[in-house]
Amino acid sequence: MYQTDVLVIGGGATGAGVLRDAAMRGFKTLLVERGDLGTGTSGRYHGLLHSGARYAVKDPLSARECIRENLILRRIAGGTIEDTGGLFVTTPDDDPAYVDGFVHSCREAGIPVDEIAVGEALRREPCLNPSIERVFAVPDAACEPWALIDANVRAARAYGGDAWPYHRVTGFERANGRITAARVTNTRTGEDIVIGCDLVINAAGAWAGQIGELAGAPIPMTAGKGSMIIMNHRVVNTVINRCHLPGDGDILVPVGTVCIIGTTSINVPDPDEYTIEPEEIDLMLREGEKLIPGFSRLRSLRAYAGVRPLYGSVGVAGEPGRELTRAFTVIDHRARDGVDNLLSIVGGKLTTYRLMAEAVVDALCRQAGVERSSRTAEEVLPGSENGAGYSIKDRLAAIEGQGGDENALICECEYVTRSQVERMVAERGTHDLGDIRRELRLGMGPCQGGFCTYRAAGLLHELHHLPPDWTNEALRRFLEERWKGMKPVLWGDDLRQMHLDEEIYLNLLAADRLPATPVADGNP
Amino acid sequence: MSGLGRSYDVVVIGAGLSGLAAALGLAGSGLRIAVMGKGGGYLHSTSGCIDVLSRDLDGRRVANPLAAIDDLCARRADHPYALAGRAALDAGVQLLRGVLAEAGIELAGDLSRTIDLPTALGSIRSTGLAPLSMAAGDLDDRTPVLVAGFRGFRDFYPPYLAANLSRLTGISVRSLTLDVARFRGRRHLLSTDLARLFDDPAVRDEVGRLIKTSIGEAGRVGFPAVLGLDKHAGAQTHLENLIGHPLFEIPTLPPSVAGIRIERALRRALLRAGVRVEIGFSVRGRINGHRAAAISVESAGRPTTYQAEAFILATGGTGGGGILAARDGELTETVFGLPVTGAGSRSAWYRESFVDREGQPISLAGVRTNECLQPFDAVGQTIDNVFVIGSTLPAWDPLREGSGEGVALATAWKAAAGVRELLGERLAAAHTVVGKYAGG
Numbered sequence: 013m014y015q016t017d018v019l020v021i022g023g024g025a026t027g028a029g030v031l032r033d034a035a036m037r038g039f040k041t042l043l044v045e046r047g048d049l050g051t052g053t054s055g056r057y058h059g060l061l062h063s064g065a066r067y068a069v070k071d072p073l074s075a076r077e078c079i080r081e082n083l084i085l086r087r088i089a090g091g092t093i094e095d096t097g098g099l100f101v102t103t104p105d106d107d108p109a110y111v112d113g114f115v116h117s118c119r120e121a122g123i124p125v126d127e128i129a130v131g132e133a134l135r136r137e138p139c140l141n142p143s144i145e146r147v148f149a150v151p152d153a154a155c156e157p158w159a160l161i162d163a164n165v166r167a168a169r170a171y172g173g174d175a176w177p178y179h180r181v182t183g184f185e186r187a188n189g190r191i192t193a194a195r196v197t198n199t200r201t202g203e204d205i206v207i208g209c210d211l212v213i214n215a216a217g218a219w220a221g222q223i224g225e226l227a228g229a230p231i232p233m234t235a236g237k238g239s240m241i242i243m244n245h246r247v248v249n250t251v252i253n254r255c256h257l258p259g260d261g262d263i264l265v266p267v268g269t270v271c272i273i274g275t276t277s278i279n280v281p282d283p284d285e286y287t288i289e290p291e292e293i294d295l296m297l298r299e300g301e302k303l304i305p306g307f308s309r310l311r312s313l314r315a316y317a318g319v320r321p322l323y324g325s326v327g328v329a330g331e332p333g334r335e336l337t338r339a340f341t342v343i344d345h346r347a348r349d350g351v352d353n354l355l356s357i358v359g360g361k362l363t364t365y366r367l368m369a370e371a372v373v374d375a376l377c378r379q380a381g382v383e384r385s386s387r388t389a390e391e392v393l394p395g396s397e398n399g400a401g402y403s404i405k406d407r408l409a410a411i412e413g414q415g416g417d418e419n420a421l422i423c424e425c426e427y428v429t430r431s432q433v434e435r436m437v438a439e440r441g442t443h444d445l446g447d448i449r450r451e452l453r454l455g456m457g458p459c460q461g462g463f464c465t466y467r468a469a470g471l472l473h474e475l476h477h478l479p480p481d482w483t484n485e486a487l488r489r490f491l492e493e494r495w496k497g498m499k500p501v502l503w504g505d506d507l508r509q510m511h512l513d514e515e516i517y518l519n520l521l522a523a524d525r526l527p528a529t530p531v532a533d534g535n536p
Numbered sequence: 537m538s539g540l541g542r543s544y545d546v547v548v549i550g551a552g553l554s555g556l557a558a559a560l561g562l563a564g565s566g567l568r569i570a571v572m573g574k575g576g577g578y579l580h581s582t583s584g585c586i587d588v589l590s591r592d593l594d595g596r597r598v599a600n601p602l603a604a605i606d607d608l609c610a611r612r613a614d615h616p617y618a619l620a621g622r623a624a625l626d627a628g629v630q631l632l633r634g635v636l637a638e639a640g641i642e643l644a645g646d647l648s649r650t651i652d653l654p655t656a657l658g659s660i661r662s663t664g665l666a667p668l669s670m671a672a673g674d675l676d677d678r679t680p681v682l683v684a685g686f687r688g689f690r691d692f693y694p695p696y697l698a699a700n701l702s703r704l705t706g707i708s709v710r711s712l713t714l715d716v717a718r719f720r721g722r723r724h725l726l727s728t729d730l731a732r733l734f735d736d737p738a739v740r741d742e743v744g745r746l747i748k749t750s751i752g753e754a755g756r757v758g759f760p761a762v763l764g765l766d767k768h769a770g771a772q773t774h775l776e777n778l779i780g781h782p783l784f785e786i787p788t789l790p791p792s793v794a795g796i797r798i799e800r801a802l803r804r805a806l807l808r809a810g811v812r813v814e815i816g817f818s819v820r821g822r823i824n825g826h827r828a829a830a831i832s833v834e835s836a837g838r839p840t841t842y843q844a845e846a847f848i849l850a851t852g853g854t855g856g857g858g859i860l861a862a863r864d865g866e867l868t869e870t871v872f873g874l875p876v877t878g879a880g881s882r883s884a885w886y887r888e889s890f891v892d893r894e895g896q897p898i899s900l901a902g903v904r905t906n907e908c909l910q911p912f913d914a915v916g917q918t919i920d921n922v923f924v925i926g927s928t929l930p931a932w933d934p935l936r937e938g939s940g941e942g943v944a945l946a947t948a949w950k951a952a953a954g955v956r957e958l959l960g961e962r963l964a965a966a967h968t969v970v971g972k973y974a975g976g
Contacts, residue, residue: 290883294863308863417688420723430690463691463789466657470693480658480699487657488891495890503863503882507898511855512790514896515581518935520787522659524891526700 016042018376019194019209021181021223023047024054025157025362027215028164028175029369029388034213035173036391037373037384042173042207043165044196046180048447050161052283053217054362055450056318058240058274059267060251061085061153062363063098065125066258068117069110074339075121077364082151084366084389091396092159094403096266098152098251099133100125101144103302106256111146114255118150125150139247139304152251154267156402157362158450163393170394179205184212184227190352191227200443211379213372214356217321218283224356229349231356235283236320238275239292241501244311244458246271252303260292261299268404269426269457270313273300283319288500311506314460314497323359340368342375353379422471423464425457433468437475443482445469445490461494462513466521485528491517541841544568544812546955547831549819549871550850550858552577554926554944556802558848561631561952563809567959570812570842572819572833574857577799582940583787584761584794586632588625588647588664589617590938595893598938601647601664605942616929617939619907620946624953628945629665636667639801640769644671652676654758656692656786658700658709662938667794669763669772672756673784680708682754683786684747687715689725691789692760710754714746730762731793734771744778751781761785761794768797821847821872823913828872828922846921846955849874849903849911850948853927859901861885869903872922874911877904877930895936902930908954909947921958923951 020030023045034041045051064078086093102108118125126149133147134140165175178199185193185206193208214231216223221233246266254262260276273296280286293315300307323341340360345351357372370386377384400406411419411427419429436442436451445468448454454468455461469487473480491513502510517523548559551573559571588601593611598604605625609618617625633643645651645665652675655661660675673681681701685694694711702709718739719725733739747757763785764771776783787794806813814833821831828847832839851858851871859876860868867876878901885898902924905911909923925947927934934940 290881297863415721415723417720417723417725420688420690420725422690466789467690467693470696473696473699474693480696480703483696484657484700491890499886502886503861505857505860507854507861508857510896511853511899512581513890514935515578515855516789518891519661519938519940520581520583520655520789520792521657522655522661523657524893526657526659527704 013193013206013208014042015208016040017210018042018213019044019207019211020213020215021194022052022214022216022219023049023161023175023177024052024215024217025050025161025164025365026217026357026360026368028161028168029365030213030215030357030372031173031175032164032168032171033369033373033386033388034376035168035171036387037377039376040172041168043175044179044181044194044207045175045177046199048177048444048450049165049175050158050450052219053318053321054157054161056316057157057238057362058263058265058272059154059157060263060265061093061155062361063150063152064121064123065098065100065114065118065148065150065152066253066263068121068123069113070257071339072117072121074361074364075117075123077339077367078361079121079123079151081364081367082153085155085363086153088389088391089160089163089393089396090399090401091393092156092163092402094154095401096152096154096250098150098253099137100148100150100253100255101133101140101303102146102255103141104143104145105302106254108145110256115148123150137248137250137252140252141303141305146255148255152253154251154265155362159395159402162451163395166394167391181223181226186228186351189350191354211353211355211376213376214354215372218319220321220356220358227345227351227354229345229351229354229356231343231358232324233358234322234324235280236322237278237280237286237317238320239288239296239315239317240272240274241293241296241315242313243271243273243307244313247304247307247310254303261296264300264303268453277320280319286317286319288315288317290500293500311458312501313458314494315500316497321358321360340364340371342372344375344379355379422467423452423454423457425459425464426453426455428452428454428464430471433471434475437472443472443476443478443486445472445486446493449490455490455494459509460498461490462509462516465490465494466516481528484526487523488526488528491523541843542570543843544570545844545959546570546846546848547572547842547844548848548850549821549831550577550852550856550926550928551575551813551815552850552852552856552926552944553579553802553941554948555848555850556799556806557628557632557945557948558850558925558952559806559811560635560802560809561628561949562955563806563811565956570814571806572817572831572842573813573815574818574851576815578852578856579792579795579799581790581792582795583661583663584667584792584798585653585661585663585670585787586629586643586665586941586945587934587938588942590650590662590664591936595936597662598650601650601942612931614931616932616943616947619905619909619929620943620950624950625942625946628949629942631949632945635805636798636801638805639797641797641801642668644668654697654701654786656697656760656788658697658704660704664942667785669761669768669785669794671784672782673758673786675705675707678707679755680710680753681756681758682710682712682747682751683758684712684714685760686719686725686730687713688719688722689730689760691727697786708753710752712747712750714743716742716746718742726791727760727762727788727793728765728791728796730760731765731768734762734764735767737774740771740774740778744775747779751779754781756782756784758784758786760788761792762788765793765797819871823872823919826917826920828919831871845959846923848951848955849922849924849928850926851928853902854898856927858928859903861898861901867901869928872919874903874919875914876901878902893936895933899933899935900931903928904930909951910954923954925951
């Protein structure tokens with residue numbers, strides 16, 4: 013049995029933030045996550061660090077939280093943020109009267125907003141629709157979620173905290189209205205572990221309802237699916253928003269070498285069971301045309317969806333889910349459900365993850381009867397010490413300088429070298445190509461793993477010396493995972509990519525005729 | 537159509553295996569032939585083997601390809617093999633064997649027995665005919681294997697290959713990664729780079745020496761398919777003499793050296809036969825009534841119009857660019873705008889799994905034809921002087937069947953025969969007319 017003061021459930025941005033905050037305040041803290049870190053909603057969003065302007069009119073509380081946190085994160089997590097800035101544009105399809113309320117609400121919320129001339133906006137972003145009528149600059153930015161989560165976990169470890177990915181909570185042990193321990197299963201080994209704890213923080217996001225259920229403390233959660241499309245080009249260098257009430261397909265975020273359009277908002281009954289419908293794709297491409305003429309004819313790389321952790325049961329499955337607040341809530345289950353030592357943190361956005369963590373750890377301190385205040389807004393995260401922002405150019409420049417065959421490119425699209433893969437696999441002991449993807453961006457570029465899947469699998473085998481079935485399964489899972497995102501946006505000349513991938517994996521390599529051992533989460 | 541014009545008897549559109557084979561099937565008949573290709577064709581990403589039919593309709597491995605094709609034709613009248621007929625396959629294969637032999641590429645096998653060969657993953661790939669350079673990899677042979685790769689070559693992983701292959705076959709397979717001095721310091725080594733290096737005898741000397749000292753119990757050595765490009769046949773013999781055991785090549789990720797060798801052999805044979813081959817231009821065509829009138833090529837400066845008596849459409853399917861599958865679900869043949877079958881809404885184009893044995897439904901899309909491979913227009917009338925071949929044809933999936941090269945060759949031959957018949961009549965008629973006037 014493992015013993016900890018605080019057990020955090022959920023390895024998204026919120027959970028990682030809670031882990032760091034609690035560890036910094038002197039609690040022995042352990043985080044468990046059923047998959048890899050950042051594989052829930054945090055890793056499946058559009059990468060936007062909100063200024064809050066999007067919510068200024070409709071959800072002022074959320075807007076105020078966003079701008080406050082936006083400014084804090086630029087200071088403490090600059091290494092994970094690319095300061096793209098953001099523009100709100102009024103297209104001919106938007107109600108020009110929205111502008112007055114928008115500017116007023118932004119100012120009320122404390123969001124710096126400057127109107128700039130259309131001509132200047134077009135000089136800055138030449139692909140923008142030349143028919144836009146008004147343009148407002150706000151401090152939106154792009155944020156790399158996995159780097160942010162990783163930085164929080166590393167910071168927490170320096171304070172004695174720890175995180176266990178691939179550990180799923182299967183139940184709780186209770187005595188006298190208290191949780192005494194959590195039962196978890198290591199999904200890689202199948203090993204069951206009991207974790208004794210004084211307090212549990214449920215930061216499972218869209219899955220918080222499921223954890224609450226296990227603890228005898230049901231939480232009304234609505235899973236709000238949001239779909240996004242990754243376009244093969246970085247058509248803009250600034251986050252572009254439509255200046256209207258938040259709707260579908262009205263945000264365009266530059267991320268690395270690509271850009272992402274989002275989102276849709278449809279409530280789904282189960283956060284693990286959803287599909288991306290052709291109508292959602294068509295809608296986003298159609299809306300994209302209003303921002304960037306010709307948008308729908310650009311190459312779409314893949315589509316994906318995340319589920320927003322909306323708190324409340326007003327949402328009905330299948331209905332649009334824009335009515336629930338994007339602000340967050342801390343639930344103390346003592347009075348509500350008779351569970352003394354369980355706190356849940358629900359709702360919110362990635363931009364406000366730190367504030368959410370602070371709020372729930374404040375509640376934890378009150379429960380524990382101690383007075384320790386959060387210092388997460390002051391202390392800079394590892395990797396952000398030099399104050400420089402995240403830029404793809406720096407990453408590429410660092411790799412460009414390296415010679416030697418150990419630096420042969422394994423993934424040409426995203427510039428991932430052999431030595432990077434070897435180092436990462438050695439550090440993490442991972443046997444999952446998805447883990448490598450999230451850390452190094454392997455397979456995330458234009459060919460979507462067409463070449464690097466085989467190469468990375470060959471390397472994995474050489475590094476682990478495990479039975480080949482394990483590697484075969486890792487390869488098969490990665491191919492299927494890439495396919496899942498590709499097929500919603502596969503038409504026209506892009507179909508050639510599918511045929512090339514088929515040619516490589518099903519003809520040249522006959523990967524479909526390899527024995528593979530199905531294992532939970534692809535890890536031995 | 538505007539711009540400068542040229543005139544041929546036959547224009548083949550598409551420069552993959554089927555297009556090149558169709559042109560070769562007509563070469564030497566006195567016809568003026570041109571091949572127009574938008575790209576280099578798919579041979580650069582194939583195995584270099586000639587797959588004719590590796591799996592039956594139920595997805596089971598085929599033991600005797602020719603018998604299985606007869607069975608397939610009996611069960612599936614719309615399959616390209618059923619349209620082309622066994623004789624066309626035999627003739628197409630014969631043609632290819634002859635052309636490749638002239639280039640020093642011998643094909644092993646006789647299509648009565650499926651050949652099982654190792655892949656770069658160590659899985660088993662079944663084929664009909666294999667280049668002699670791969671023949672010693674035959675897995676019916678139980679001789680212990682040494683698989684050798686090269687340090688710094690990122691497209692071949694001997695330990696992974698060996699682990700899978702020995703587990704699957706029970707054959708003793710060892711792996712070795714060679715550190716070749718002449719390959720050092722190269723950060724991005726492609727299969728084609730290695731192939732050019734292997735054209736150099738000094739490189740082969742070094743590799744041969746390294747293998748010789750580590751051969752152990754193995755009786756044959758597997759290499760990635762990079763053993764020489766222009767001097768391939770001599771390179772392999774040289775290495776085998778150095779090592780004292782048979783060698784075999786294993787196909788790699790694209791670029792496929794084995795496929796490039798075949799493409800070069802075909803292209804050179806066409807040039808020798810006086811066939812004009814132009815690559816790099818997209819083609820649009822025009823139909824007048826029952827006939828294709830001309831094609832227009834986006835050449836440098838201005839479009840060029842090509843008149844011809846017959847056209848062979850070998851542009852490929854949705855993978856090759858012959859068929860465009862639009863976002864709204866519409867399927868279009870890209871040269872003449874011919875009707876395409878196998879539609880359905882976009883969500884029906886794909887299956888849930890990438891490796892589904894049934895294949896992706898979109899791969900079955902194609903231009904429907906009569907049994908002579910002549911297509912139909914929108915109202916069901918036959919276009920007399922167009923012949924559709926290879927992946928532009930519907931109702932087959934080369935990957936799931938393991939039939940890509942066989943169908944390309946069979947339909948190419950069938951189309952060549954159709955063209956000969958059509959132009960034979962016309963040319964004879966034209967000569968008669970000319971003769972009459974000349975005499976009168």
